[in-house]
Amino acid sequence: MSTEDPRALLKSLEQRARRRFGQHFLTSSRHADRMVRGARVGEGDRVLEVGPGLGILTSALERASAQVTAIELDRDLAEFLREHHPSLRLVEGDALAVDWAEVAPGSGWKMVANLPYNVGTHVLMRALRQPERFASVTVMLQLEVVQRLMAEPGTKAYNALSVEAAVRGRPVFLMRLAPGAFHPPPKVHSAVVRFDLHPEPEVGPAGEAAFDRVVRASFAQRRKTIQNSLATRYGRERAGAALAEAGIEPRLRAEVLPVDAFRRLAVALEGPSKSRSDRVEKRG
DSSP states (O other), X not given: OOOXXXXXXXXXXXXXXXXXXXXXXXXXXXXHHHHHHHTTOOTTOEEEEEOOTTSHHHHHHHHTTOEEEEEEOOHHHHHHHHHHXXXXXXXXXOTTXXXXXXXXXXXXXXXEEEOOTTTHHHHHHHHHTOTTTEEEEEEXXXXXXXXXHTOOTTSTTOOHHHHHHHTXXXXXXXXXXXXXXXXXXXXXXXXXXXXXXXXXXXXXXXXHHHHHHHHHHHHTTTTSOHHHHHHHHHOHHHHHHHHHHHTOOTTSOGGGOOHHHHHHHHHHHHOOOSOTTOOSSOOO
């Protein structure tokens, strides 16, 4: 387990730490330990870490006596991790492409990750769509993204991501980090949020895939009324009838609607799901 300064490690690695993967490496063990405590990781917990990079967060997870499985895309960083974390179970590959059923089999896993900015929300949402696998998901993302994830109806940050996340877990804000906490420093602030996943997505009778389709269509043209936004996908007449059935004023905008309104709207537009296995993507 390495105790070296990450800046010195990066200098020694030179081009091996590839910025094209969107990574900004956490340099503070104190912040990593705080993130692990916020994730409620304890002895024996099975943890999936995505993009471990130089292993600063990995070391904190190991200090908490967790059983860590890490997915790393960069071959050179993977080699570095094997050298400095010999007990780490390491999977080389793209977190959006590997089969999570093989990488993290069973249930009760916790994800704890400093996610690369360029794929962060995609990895997070993939995890939130697997409550049968993950009990909680604790991630570090751009502050602006975390604000969207936690936004309330009627606020500027509230969007489709806010709704899709809200029906899948309860968010808890853990901390904010300035650019100086990373190397190379990003141009934006970062934040850590923990999601405690619901046993099942709270999407209502329409099912998960239909709910997400309706939410995305509702926010697709943010400056327009919800009827005009929905009309692009469903046609004006069908959109109007569904809004009336759901008890939603057609002149409102999607950003003011609470989550339950989207549940009603999804049923009105697409009907109840015929199967509980109605999922946005194949599990894994």
